[in-house]
Amino acid sequence: xxxxxTLRDLHPLDILVLRDLVRFGVMADDQIQRRYGNxxxxxxxxxxxxxxGFINKPRAKVIQxxxxxxxxxxxxxxxxxxxxxxxxxxxxxxxxxxxVDLADYLLQHEPDAEWKAEREVGRVLRxxxxxxxxxxxxxxxxxxxxxxxLIGGKRLAIELEHSDKGERRYVGICRWFARELRLDGxxxxxxQPKIIARxxxxxxxxxxxxxxxxxxxxxxxxxxxxxxxxxxxP
Numbered sequence: 001x002x003x004x005x006t007l008r009d010l011h012p013l014d015i016l017v018l019r020d021l022v023r024f025g026v027m028a029d030d031q032i033q034r035r036y037g038n039x040x041x042x043x044x045x046x047x048x049x050x051x052x053g054f055i056n057k058p059r060a061k062v063i064q065x066x067x068x069x070x071x072x073x074x075x076x077x078x079x080x081x082x083x084x085x086x087x088x089x090x091x092x093x094x095x096x097x098x099x100v101d102l103a104d105y106l107l108q109h110e111p112d113a114e115w116k117a118e119r120e121v122g123r124v125l126r127x128x129x130x131x132x133x134x135x136x137x138x139x140x141x142x143x144x145x146x147x148x149x150l151i152g153g154k155r156l157a158i159e160l161e162h163s164d165k166g167e168r169r170y171v172g173i174c175r176w177f178a179r180e181l182r183l184d185g186x187x188x189x190x191x192q193p194k195i196i197a198r199x200x201x202x203x204x205x206x207x208x209x210x211x212x213x214x215x216x217x218x219x220x221x222x223x224x225x226x227x228x229x230x231x232x233x234p
Contacts (some may be wrong), residue, residue: 004049005048005052005053006052007078009048009052010078011045012051013035013036013045013081014048014049014054015029015078016035016221017032017035017045017049018049018054018055018075018076018081019079019080019081020077020100020120021026021069021070021071021079022071022076022079022081022083022085022089023083023097023117023120024090024096024100024103024117024222025070025086025096025117025119026050026068026069026070026088026093026097027045027069027097027100028063028066028067028068028069028098028183028226029042029066029067029068029069030066030102030138031097031100031101032046032069032218036180037137046069048160049075050069053074053075053202054071054072054074054075054078055069055070055071055072055075056069056070056072057069057070058070058088058093059088061071061229062090062093062094062228062229063093063097063226063227063228063229064206064226064227064228064229065095065226066226067099067228068093070088071078072076072085073084073085073125079167081128081168082123083112083119086127087218094225094227094228095160095162095225097225097226098160098162098224098226099117099118099147099160099223100161101149101222101223101224102146102158102189102219102220102223103115103117103158105220105222105223106149106158106162107110107218108218109220110115110151112150112151112152113151114149114150116147116148116149116150116152117145117147118147119145120148121144121145121147121148121157122144124148124150125156125180125182125183128182128185129182130146131180131182137153141172141176141179142144142176143172143173144157144177144178145157145159145186146159146160150185150210154162154184154185155183155184156183156184156185156186156187156191157177157180157183157185157186157187158186158187159186159187159188159189160189160190160219160223161188161189161190161191161192161195161199162190162191162192162195162225163192164192164195164198167198167201167202170198170199170202171202171206174199174203174206174208174214175206175208176228177208177212177214177222178208179211179213180205180212183212184211184212184213185212185213185214186213186214187215187217188214188215188216188217189217189218189219189220189223190218190219191217191218191219191224191225196218197208198214199216200216218229
């Protein structure tokens with residue numbers, strides 16, 4: 001009978017990887033490798049985490065040339081980051097993987113910053129206080145940004161956009177940001193000129209950029225939305 005993998009077999013970097021898998025929902029093998037520092041260590045530790053039932057790979061190959069991992073229910077319990085286990089939505093995996101690359105890039109270039117993943121945003125905002133809405137205005141559809149960058153005492157919402165949501169939806173999202181007094185600004189990272197133009201137009205026409213600081217930038221180097229694998233891929 002082989003050795004049973006337990007918590008005592010885990011390295012602090014294993015816990016870091018588990019926590020990020022829970023926070024982001026999913027990570028690619030190269031993103032996990034960045035956390036371990038080299039390919040050999042990453043390969044060995046991932047094999048240990050998988051054999052111990054802490055992580056698994058989705059059955060379907062959904063992103064080309066990319067192996068992705070998620071935390072199991074057991075791995076989520078061991079991570080102890082205050083979040084419940086959940087299965088990532090397959091249709092969002094390429095976007096979610098890109099958000100991890102964006103978060104890693106921003107933290108590398110803004111080392112004093114702290115990243116809060118989408119699943120942690122609500123907890124951060126609730127700790128500040130209740131949402132404040134303008135009296136007499138309709139309640140907006142709730143929106144959660146792709147992450148929060150905490151830097152210099154400010155809370156900046158981060159949005160990664162690749163698929164056009166249409167003008168009406170962007171009006172709702174941008175209005176929500178404009179009314180959310182617990183945020184200090186919004187950074188949009190967009191890889192489609194048409195979407196950049198639409199976001200700028202919506203904010204300009206409705207005056208949302210007078211209520212909250214807004215920047216719209218292209219994807220940073222190395223951040224892309226990876227291609228979906230063909231449906232017939234093994």
